[in-house]
Amino acid sequence: MNLKTFLQVVDILEQNLPENSPADILKNSYKRNPYTILMVTLLSLRSKDERTAKVAKELFCDIQTPKELLELPLEELESIIKPIGFQKQKAKTLREVSKVLLESYGGRVPRDKKELLSIKGIGEKTANIVLNNAFDIPTIAVDVHVHRLCNMWGVIKTKDEKESSKLLNKIIPKEYKSKLNHILVSFGQSVCLPNRPKCKECAIRELCDVR
Numbered sequence: 743m744n745l746k747t748f749l750q751v752v753d754i755l756e757q758n759l760p761e762n763s764p765a766d767i768l769k770n771s772y773k774r775n776p777y778t779i780l781m782v783t784l785l786s787l788r789s790k791d792e793r794t795a796k797v798a799k800e801l802f803c804d805i806q807t808p809k810e811l812l813e814l815p816l817e818e819l820e821s822i823i824k825p826i827g828f829q830k831q832k833a834k835t836l837r838e839v840s841k842v843l844l845e846s847y848g849g850r851v852p853r854d855k856k857e858l859l860s861i862k863g864i865g866e867k868t869a870n871i872v873l874n875n876a877f878d879i880p881t882i883a884v885d886v887h888v889h890r891l892c893n894m895w896g897v898i899k900t901k902d903e904k905e906s907s908k909l910l911n912k913i914i915p916k917e918y919k920s921k922l923n924h925i926l927v928s929f930g931q932s933v934c935l936p937n938r939p940k941c942k943e944c945a946i947r948e949l950c951d952v953r
Contacts, residue, residue, distance in 0.1 A: 743895040743951060745913060751895075751946045752918060755925050758945035760932035764791035765924060771795035772802040776851035776876035777843070781811070783871045784835055784863065789826040791931070797826050808840035808849050835863040853877045866907055871923070880919035882910045887930030888923055894952055 743751070768791040772778055782802070786794040801822050805811050811819075816833060823829040842861050843849055851872065852858055858869040870883035882888070884907040892898050892906060898913075900906040914922060933940050941947055 743897055743949075745897065747949060748892075748895060748897045749915070749918060751949055752922060752925055754946050754949075755929050756921065759925065759928055763928035763932045764795075765927045765931060767792060768795040768798065772798040773806060774875075775806060776853075776872065777807060777849075778802045778805075779876045780839070780851050780864075780868070780872050781836055783868045784839065785823065785826065785832060787832075787868070788828060793826045797823055808844040811840045812837060812844065839863050851876060853879065855881075866904055870907065874920055874923065878920065880916050882907065882914060882919050883923045884910060885923070885927060887927045890936065891926050891930055891934060895950070 768782070768786065772782060772795075778798075782794065782798045785797060785801075801819075805814065816837070819833045819836070820829045823832050826832075839861055843851060847857075853873065853876075855869050855873060858864050858872060859866070864872075867883050867885060870881045873879040873881050874883055884903045886903070888910070889900070889903045889906045892910065893900060898906060898909050900909060910922075911919070930936075933944055941950075944950065
């Protein structure tokens with residue numbers, strides 16, 4: 743699939759987004775601001791969106807700032823995070839990142855990628871998601887679904903998500919960058935599943951050469 747066809751596919755998928763995809767459930771589960779978007783993104787690493795949504799809803803019902811999270815007892819924070827696993831490590835990361843934001847940025851999330859990446863615990867994908875969702879800065883966050891689909895269709899040929907991120911951000915037009923992650927993740931979670939794709943329900947089956 744060449745780039746022109748791929749962008750056509752993205753347009754079609756945007757018009758046929760599945761309702762209540764795991765990505766949408768997560769997005770709508772909590773009060774969103776730059777800080778909570780960053781925290782939920784960190785929580786979602788190595789966790790399914792549906793499980794993360796339940797934790798995000800409970801944790802960020804009242805907590806909206808780094809100061810408020812740091813005031814929550816560690817044991818209580820770990821208990822809330824426990825359903826998605828890795829609660830000790832994730833609680834530690836959330837607290838450490840919150841402390842840096844409070845001490846170095848006045849409690850605000852930086853909107854500069856280099857500054858985000860300078861904070862221990864924040865990686866490439868997390869930084870791109872925050873820039874995209876919190877600040878409307880056009881950038882492509884690459885997760886397992888974006889990496890898998892783009893390679894499956896032959897748009898790119900890359901070994902890992904980091905390489906995919908670098909290449910996709912280079913070749914994809916600016917007007918597609920902000921929406922690409924959400925569209926492909928929703929599609930990959932609900933229709934083009936890794937082991938049991940629902941090809942009969944697929945809106946782009948006539949353009950897909952993988953069938």
